[in-house]
Amino acid sequence: MTPGSNLPLNSVRVTVDVAAPVRLDVSALLLTADGKVRSDADFIFYNQPSGPGVGYRSGGGATPDAITVDTSAVPAGIEKIVVTASPDAAGQTFQGIEPTATVRNADDNSVIATFTPPQLGTETALVVVEVYLRGGVWKVRAVGQGYANGLAGIATDFGVSVDEEPAAATPAPAAPQAPQAPQAPPAAPPAATPTWGTPATAGTPAPPAPPAAPTAAGTGGKINLDKGRVNLQKNQTVSLVKGGRPLLSQVKMGLGWEPAFRGRDIDLDASVIAYGPQRNHLDSCYFGRLSILSGAVKHSGDNLTGEGAGDDEVIVVDLGRLPAEVTGLVFTVNSFSGQKFTEVAKAYCRLIDAASGEELVRFDLTTAEPQTGVMMAKLIRQFSGEWEMTAMGEFVKSRTVRGMVKPAAQAL
Template structure:
């Protein structure tokens, strides 16, 4: 199967094996029509191996971790069963070791389909495939959606309260913690590099239209400072779909629109902005990366008070701010990304990664690597 593809299930009871060169923990989540678990008991994994119609098989000898789904026994209010894989090693990533899902007829052992996701990077967990209802039939979809915060991140997106699965091996030495993901429940958020914020409040999507605004101070002497804000849209395979920049002001029938080029940074408030109507984006858009380039050639160490902020387009309220402090001597910066989670919500992550590029064209490859 290819990523995003689906196929009918030709067996009523199937086993999904997930293998990789690294040791994996395979889990399943039973989701209702709202895309959430009914309770924490709907997470099936090595510490809770039995659920209604779903069971976990631990790796033994030549047999890998696996999930078995008996579609006849799955409760009627469960719309789909999501199969995930997370790395057993605390500091490991899937970079260069993409796992393969093998779906077998549980009765005969015959292989029905296989699926290997496209290139992965910093992900530590993955929604591999899902078994879902379509009317009275059951089908299989190849997903390949990655997460950087392990099983806890996957489970949290689907409504499970979990900190981290208990390790089956002695704990490794502590590794530097990444900033936690927060929501907008308490209002405006100031992000630090690597920090993430989920665009939900009280468990529901807060907004559908946002503005990503950029500001900086004009040069006090010498050449004018011309910064350019751009937005690069990617699909699930990290392939570029479109770029919105000063040479192309809108894409996807206006779902992403640039407000226009500012050549100097003069004027109060924001200097450039990009409006994004999240509901208007085609389903193949999985990630948006916002980048800034110094078209005039000054390095960011020469630019004062550069920032980006996320604004609710409907109310004008500032939701998230990320200031470019501790700038580096480069002409391009990958500011932040908006990633559509498999559960449907959008999550913004501050990146602040500097590269040498003066236009958006030079930012595509480094942006893809950071998704």
């Protein structure tokens, strides 16, 4: 097939797989006549593998991911199923990669058509083909439309809320100000010369922890890092000051969890939301947007199972490079697939010195609620330029980072 060409389907059930020299993430969106999904449930991918008439199959890296469409089971009102692909590696483009979509009869695996989009370059995601209804006949069309802003760009175009572009910076509703929250833009922090390291990857065992300092419980207020690692309990705060100097280097916020029930995967998504001095939302960093604030905040990428020792997802923050307008960061974890935190065990977050690997602060989540989101911790910049970390552990009904923006602003 060539771009724009189409063929009628002589099979009720078809499978579309997309192969390339590198591993690809393949997904599908069910669209109405206006070209939009009805809800996030119409986005079919590795974390939500089935929908009405459409299913996702992982190739596990050995074979291509595939989407199967049963046209007899597609609900009324759905006129098109678009099949998308993006490289699994964060930030990788299709430059030098020639993905090929193969459309097969799902019952006997016979090939109906193949399509290789031509002249790809900086695209990080593609709408490869679409299965669509026209005049009562189901057809397949070769598309090959590229997006330079990854799956987030595709999802935004088609109305999915999980991979949205960041909202405009508008003031959040007023709420009582926490004692440590700034009231006005702070002075710009001292200039720093950052050296970006490689973010820790999911499943990497954590380095041996140094002897822990006493927890903040019973200290009568905030403590700093002078006595070593700090174990926080809910609502306790530590000042990120060591030896009388504010910590303004690169740190990692590692977040981890395990399935509460043996044999079950638990796919959670860690994110960080950045706010300005009026609790205005500046940007969000998550699995669909891996770098924000000119690279001062970076995400390690999505972990799909929660299995294995060590941090499942890591967010790297260069405190010294954060713009002066950033006065608060809230770290959140969500379950887009709808699994509740009562199905999660051993959830925690820990702040690590990126240069030395030393664990500075740790917060273990000891409670669980049947919700799909949790605010784990927040970092607040003080007038002096130092940062303070507060353990939160506040549960929210939200499957995506977008739904965390307002409650996180109110919690600053």
